Amino acid sequence: MNSPHFSTKERILGAAEELFARNGFAGASLRELTSTAKVNLAAVNYHFGSKDNLVNEVFRRRLDELSAQRLEALQQVLSRPAHTLEDILAAFIHPALLLSLDKSGGSTFVRVLARAYAEHNERLRKFLSENYGHVLKEFANAFGARLPHLDKEELYWRIDIIAGALTYAMADFGVIKRRASMSEKIHRERAAEHLIRFAAAGLRAE
Amino acid sequence: MNSPHFSTKERILGAAEELFARNGFAGASLRELTSTAKVNLAAVNYHFGSKDNLVNEVFRRRLDELSAQRLEALQQVLSRPAHTLEDILAAFIHPALLLSLDKSGGSTFVRVLARAYAEHNERLRKFLSENYGHVLKEFANAFGARLPHLDKEELYWRIDIIAGALTYAMADFGVIKRRASMSEKIHRERAAEHLIRFAAAGLRAE
């Protein structure tokens, strides 16, 4: 992660992701962060201007790619004439799963994302909604087309529930403890499987 | 909330709930907290020993009652011979809904609870698991009895998903914005309805 062949900025972003996930945005100090990243204390303010802006950059680095992958997967699913509800769900959930399995810190970023929700920070919500809200809308359209029996309000409620469940499941917040015999990878893949099956049934309800 | 006829301890707990919800546990300082509660700075350490223990007490004050209500509702449901899966879900979700509608701070406590999930704090998780883990187990048994086709792992995954979605929905994290014409009360009741229907379908899947 913080090997010497990574640039200072990259090492800072990596350490920030790690510590934001573990201790929260307020709880992660620049001193611990720069020490983890093996850079000078002043490097954060030199390269990112402030701690607040560092938070933004941590999100941007991952969400640009995640959103692109989701939209591409959705497009690919919709181009197949025989696609199912589960396929659309997979287009939404699978990129998040892949990200969570990413060798270089992706798994911790999912927890950072969940923290962002919990922070309820208006500045951050606005940033996320403005930059990545259109992705949710695309998926809502896709679900809506396959679920004509649901009115718009019902549909949005259910997508909201799925997003919440996905966030919590991927961030490993629940009571389920991974057994020692099961790898992290398989554990998360199971979570995604269960979530897709559960969410598909929930969407089809009534 | 912090009227003079409340005791010092009660005023501290009320202010703590409010500030923990708004700023998180690390983000809420004892100076702002005691100032809000109109008590001396040293009062927290005098009455609660430490900030960490104050966090515990904020949870205990609400969760004792919530857990009791959930278990009582569950018992009542199970005593009826013709109860449904939705009834059990309602026994779990409805007390949380009532709490979130409580006039004196209950709605903010739900957000504190959601923060606790996101914090991923080992100390806090242990406290919650030790004190309130048995409630989840009771419900797991009830669900399991009605869903014999699910093995234990499947069952726990689904309960985990439901708990996550409930926390997320009640804490108002999602994209759904309450319309101005709809009261907070009705908005949350709708959320609970949708969640029950969604979760029941998810539990019955496969």
Added chain:
DNA sequence: TTACAATTCAAACGCCCGTTTGGTTCCTTC
């Protein structure tokens, strides 16, 4: 009323925070 415990209080403790500074080193470019 007196004695004692419980509570409240202002002040201070040592510590860690995000940020800034001014100098040093590194790396281009000519």
Added chain:
DNA sequence: GAAGGAACCAAACGGGCGTTTGAATTGTAA
């Protein structure tokens, strides 16, 4: 190899943090 900008660094800044102290105040029971 000299010039100059980019990057790095140790040190310090002011300020807020959780906690502790010891004295003042309030409440209570004899």
